[in-house]
Amino acid sequence: MRPEAPEAMDLLRRTGVKQLVMLTGDNPSAARAVAERLGLDSYIAGLLPADKVEAVRRLLAEEDRVAMVGDGVNDAPALATATLGIAMGAAGSDAAIEAAHIALMSDDLGKLPVAIRLSRQARRIIKANIILSLAAKAVFLALGVVGLATLWMAVFADMGISIIVILNGLRVFRVKM
Numbered sequence: 001m002r003p004e005a006p007e008a009m010d011l012l013r014r015t016g017v018k019q020l021v022m023l024t025g026d027n028p029s030a031a032r033a034v035a036e037r038l039g040l041d042s043y044i045a046g047l048l049p050a051d052k053v054e055a056v057r058r059l060l061a062e063e064d065r066v067a068m069v070g071d072g073v074n075d076a077p078a079l080a081t082a083t084l085g086i087a088m089g090a091a092g093s094d095a096a097i098e099a100a101h102i103a104l105m106s107d108d109l110g111k112l113p114v115a116i117r118l119s120r121q122a123r124r125i126i127k128a129n130i131i132l133s134l135a136a137k138a139v140f141l142a143l144g145v146v147g148l149a150t151l152w153m154a155v156f157a158d159m160g161i162s163i164i165v166i167l168n169g170l171r172v173f174r175v176k177m
Contacts, residue, residue, distance in 0.1 A: 001034050007036045008109035015113045017067075021059065023052045025074060052078035068095055069112065086112065122172050128163045136161045 002008075009020055022043040024031050031045035044055050055076045059066045067073070068082035076099040079085030087100035088107050097103045104111050140157055143149035 001037065002107075002109055004108055004110045005038055008112055010111065011113035012116070015116045017116075021055075023055050023068075023078065041069070049074045049077050053081050056081045070100075070110075071107070072096055075099075080083070082092055086115070118172065119177070125169055125172055129168055133161055133165060134166070 085100035
């Protein structure tokens with residue numbers, strides 16, 4: 001068990017992760033001991049790579065989204081099957097990094113909650129930027145149709161919206177690590 005794992009599991013729960021499940025090739029008694037120390041919801045032990053894929057598929061049948069975190073060749077198929085595969089990049093195998101959707105460039109499990117918060121903030125900002133841009137386009141289209149907008153007004157508005165979108169995008173740097 002990684003030293004930072006208990007705190008990382010607590011932070012994951014606080015970020016809204018509903019269920020924490022460990023899939024491992026280790027023996028059941030070792031897996032049970034680790035799962036209990038981490039306060040996991042469940043664990044499945046003695047798994048081969050194909051078994052991990054099947055376990056992820058079963059979880060996907062129960063939940064809308066399943067994130068899988070892994071670092072080895074044995075995890076690669078399950079990482080690719082999950083809604084979101086996250087490879088631990090520094091010690092991760094090339095196969096795991098290639099199969100995953102995200103590769104963390106650190107082996108620190110404490111970075112997982114940070115990645116979740118950062119991605120949620122980025123998604124909110126992207127949605128806001130799209131809505132703002134489309135609204136500005138719609139306003140100038142309507143003004144153009146009724147003859148109240150000139151080409152230069154539309155160009156300046158477009159440049160202004162571009163600057164606002166960029167500045168709004170920079171808000172992602174304010175996410176607390």
